[in-house]
Amino acid sequence: MAFTLPALPYATxxxxxxxxxxxxxxxxxxxxxxxxxxxxxxxxxxxxxxNSIEDxxxxxxxYPMAVRNNGGGHYNHSMFWTLLSPSGxxxxxxxxxxxxxxTFGSFADFKTKVNEAGATRFGSGxxxxxxxxxxxLAVCSTPNQDNPLMDIAEVKGTPIFGIDVWxxxxxxxxxxxxxxxxxxxxxxxxxxxxxxxxxxxV
Ligand code: MN
Numbered sequence: 001m002a003f004t005l006p007a008l009p010y011a012t013x014x015x016x017x018x019x020x021x022x023x024x025x026x027x028x029x030x031x032x033x034x035x036x037x038x039x040x041x042x043x044x045x046x047x048x049x050x051n052s053i054e055d056x057x058x059x060x061x062x063y064p065m066a067v068r069n070n071g072g073g074h075y076n077h078s079m080f081w082t083l084l085s086p087s088g089x090x091x092x093x094x095x096x097x098x099x100x101x102x103t104f105g106s107f108a109d110f111k112t113k114v115n116e117a118g119a120t121r122f123g124s125g126x127x128x129x130x131x132x133x134x135x136x137l138a139v140c141s142t143p144n145q146d147n148p149l150m151d152i153a154e155v156k157g158t159p160i161f162g163i164d165v166w167x168x169x170x171x172x173x174x175x176x177x178x179x180x181x182x183x184x185x186x187x188x189x190x191x192x193x194x195x196x197x198x199x200x201x202v
Pocket of ligand 1: 031
């Protein structure tokens with residue numbers, strides 16, 4: 001059972017003007033596809049090829065670097081597409097909204113914290129909102145295609161929201177201006193889905 005590229009849940013131009021069509025086409029169709037192809041190559045003929053991507057990620061220290069990079073890439077991007085929506089933006093309400101306010105002070109403070117985590121991640125990586133093992137919210141970042149679900153992560157937890165800060169996620173439209181990309185992406189965050197992931201993780 002080979003891993004496959006999940007379809008985008010919206011058209012490639014649906015997140016315009018915040019995230020442009022060509023970026024989405026290349027990011028999903030080329031970069032994510034390459035992670036899937038190279039993950040399958042790295043696991044070819046091995047019994048671990050039948051494991052779920054979640055199981056692989058949670059036990060990533062047992063796998064070679066090609067699986068860490070490409071399996072992480074597949075897991076992270078599969079989640080990332082579902083965190084975005086053309087009808088997204090605004091602020092989360094309900095239990096997630098309350099938890100964000102009580103943890104970070106306000107939604108604005110939370111945004112600042114995530115944007116700082118993304119802007120200060122040197123090179124390529126991700127900024128995350130996680131549910132920690134003691135069921136608290138925390139913001140962190142990881143390098144490359146690592147994520148907080150990996151057993152090697154510095155800060156561990158279940159990711160419920162993440163922002164890709166690789167240059168391939170924003171360079172065509174924003175060039176070197178990562179903070180501009182980080183400011184724009186909040187307009188297309190699918191809080192309804194993040195709230196579902198939160199409910200599952202706590
Ligand atoms: Mn990416």
